[in-house]
Amino acid sequence: MQKLKFIQRCLNEISSEYPQAELIEGDRYCPLLGVRIRNFELPTTIVEDTVDVLVPMPMCGGYFREAYISGVHVAQRLHVNFEGENSPLPFCIEATERDLVAMKTYYPLYRCIDRVPERYVICLYTETDQPRTPLQAIHLFSRYLAFYLENCRHIAAQRSADPKWLSHLVEGLSPRLKADFLAHAAR
């Protein structure tokens, strides 16, 4: 079930910045499954120019901080040019059907995954630091893409105490860059 007033507020927020956003409608108790923004312009730090972005809307359970809130969906793996190499963007993960179905408790969109052609998810959030509205998720997504290249080493150094997070951060890099990155983070 969705909290209608809150969903309406979220939708108003998104519409104010993205008036062309497409609504993916649901049923009586979950009327808005998600919003899709066509031709979302990506920052120059990303190899791809534009993508369609799909943002799932939460059910009530999706507001739990530990609910492993979903990220923003895109249809393809995104890439960054990292020191001369086109590398897959970290945290841009291809979600399996099983991954998505596991999240259907929190996101009604995943009850009908045939309506989710965008199977790559960019999930950036920690349990305690999550966007409170879908628009915040879009903003975080944009900031992440824009600043990843210039800030990733600094971020890694800050987060070096969390090996799981760090391993995600370097998962798409070539072995050489990965070793270089980890060495930098460990300093």
Add this chain to the structure above:
Amino acid sequence: MEYLDRNLLWQSDSLSGAIQRSKVLIAGVGGLGWQIGASLVGLGVQRFSIFDPDPLEAVNLNRLWGCSLQMAGKSKVELFADLTKGVSQDIQINTYAQSIPSEAFELELADSDVIFGGFDAPEPRLATQVLAKKHKKLYIDAGVTIKCGQAGLSGTGQVFRYRGGYDESCASGHSQACILCAGLGLNNKGYLDEQAKPLPSSGVLNGILGQLAVSTWLKILQQENVPDMLYFNWNNFNLIPVWSLPVKPDCPLCFEDAET
């Protein structure tokens, strides 16, 4: 109704009348809801509606007294209704083997005086709370946690009382805090992701929290103050009342209350 005679030795006329006039919805008749329902039948409630989508499994028998292996596979709500009818044929009970929310659930909720929740998943719990607020109904929710692999009685539980516009005091806004505002999270069992099954369970802890939930309702019927939440630690027997839970300003379920 001879089965209620001993109740009349301690219940006032007004209390027994209030109990027998009340229509009660029980959302979830697993370990907690079953205990709550059995107590309510014994107290004299005459009108029920109960919801639970699951059939009985053998692993439920450590906490669903009255059931047997031969009943495995049958709907829990139908089994509960059969046992209830065994106490008194006069008790009205509407059963729904379906998930929450649904149109039938909302209709029954709107027609009930109090809703008891005993869930093992977060979404129906929060959905019930949202609907209780929409229809201004009293919602009493119980949940328990037992830590896996811990020695002793490593369990906790809480009874959460959500007034949903039930009485005058909620107009002030300060006591409308919801489960999210209360800081309960998925690490509180009963709030866990359903993917995390199987989970440890105990009819003993369920019984304690179930009786606290029912006792909370009895005190409300007697116009007594009750805390917004009761927290129970099974290991040291501490029972901590939380009298007033504030609404969190950024709570997505309560934000309009916080703004007013």
